[in-house]
Amino acid sequence: MTWVLLFQLDDLTYGIKVESVQEIVEKPEQYPLPGAKGCLRSVINFHGEVLAVINLPKLCRCKASHLDPRLIVLTDEFHSLAVQVNSVGSVVEIDIDRVASPGPGSGPPVLGTCQHDDEGDIHLFDMGSVIRQLEKLDLGVDGG
């Protein structure tokens, strides 16, 4: 069993393992980056650490433009960043063994899909793929 944090992109429910989630912050002050373009526009001060704010719907070319005021701070052993989603959900427990392989598609990168009794289909979000995708993008600023 694995705990995942649910969030919405367009009308689909995605989940990300809580091990990758450091914290959810509400309405932090965002500092625009001069000359930035695309999905990276600003940074935040997260407990003294400067984190880039990624507009995940824009990165994944979602249609919905509404953004939740809360930001999800993601981290792994090498990276930390804050992402904006259409809506932040709750934390649920899923059976990782019941996750099916994802089908072919051009949507956001996912590791697989599972069925939840209350939340319906949950797509496990592939954070590593997103970071790799970000590293390939020319964001108009010197990456670090």
Add this chain to the structure above:
Amino acid sequence: MRVEISHKFIIGFLAVIVSGVLVNLGVPYLQIPVEFQQLFSICCSLVVGLIIGVLFSRLFTSNIRHLTDAGMRLSRGDLSKDIILSHNAFPDETSDITDAMNEVQQSLRTLVGDIREIALRVAESSQNLSVNSKDMSISSLEVADTVDQIGKGALTQAEMVEQCNRLFKEMAKAIHQVAGSAQKVAESARQTSETAEQGGEIANANLSSLRQVLTEAEASGQQLVTFINQLKQINKIVEVINGIAQKTNLLALNATIEAARAGEYGRGFTVVAEEIRKLADSTTSAAEEIRRVIEGISEESHRVQGTLGHVIDEMERGREGVDHTSQAFIAITRNAESTQTKANDIAELTEQQIASAQRIADSIDEIDKVVSDNAAATQKVSSTTMEQSAAMEEMADSAQQLSTLSEALLSAVKQFKLAEPPES
């Protein structure tokens, strides 16, 4: 030296005799034969007598011719020259005749001059008289026309006076009716005044009730404003609760994440955090529900407040209307009282007018009689003026004839020549 004609003849006769005597005395000394001396004497006497006769006759006839010529001039009217005798060394009766004729001539000059001057004045006066008579005749005609018009006017005046009399009688009847109407108006005004007083009392009572209702409505409006302010405060509190619930939700979410990251050790805490999060969600939902309810109540309160303000405005206008109505009733009462007083005054005045109209009608009757008399008198004056005009025309004709006569007299007098024109 004056020598009368008879004396002159005697002197002449004596001269002839003296000459004959002297010749007889001187002939003997002339050596003339004796037989011829007598003849010579006679001849000489004859010659002397002839000479003296011729001289005397010339002297007489010369003065008489002068007198004859003067008489002829006088008969022609020539009074310009005095009569002067050519031989007047020894004045005689011809000189007396000459003086008498000169005096006559002088008297004629004066008389003719006076006649000429008087004729001129008479001619001028007769001309003026003729002109004045014509003017007076014209004026008399105009006066006659005017008097005729006055007569016609007097007739018209008489008709108008009669009509006026009739109208005055009708007016007297109308004044009677006005008096009756004025009394009715006074009665109506009295009733109007009483009704207006009752209306004013009712309006004042309504005004008092309306003021009380208005005061209560204003108090209700104030209470509603207080209620709306309290709703705003509740809404703020609900917003604070909502914010707390959202933060609680976030904290519960983060706690759930932390508990999940703790693995099996945080499982129980995860459940608690999830319950807290759900509780926060419920709180948020309840706060949102409260906010919606408060918003609905606030909107309804605002509508009630607006309606109440509208009602208060309407009641204020109604109060003003009732106030105006009360004022209008007071004004109506005053006007009705004033109308009653005036109607009574009108009734009294109409009574006086009736008496005055009766007096005027009597006076108009008198005027009618006087006007009729005037019309008759004017007709008489008109006929008299016509006769006067005819007399004036006759006078003008007589003056014209007098002028003609004076001109004829002047032309007759002009035959007399009074003096030679002065030599230039």
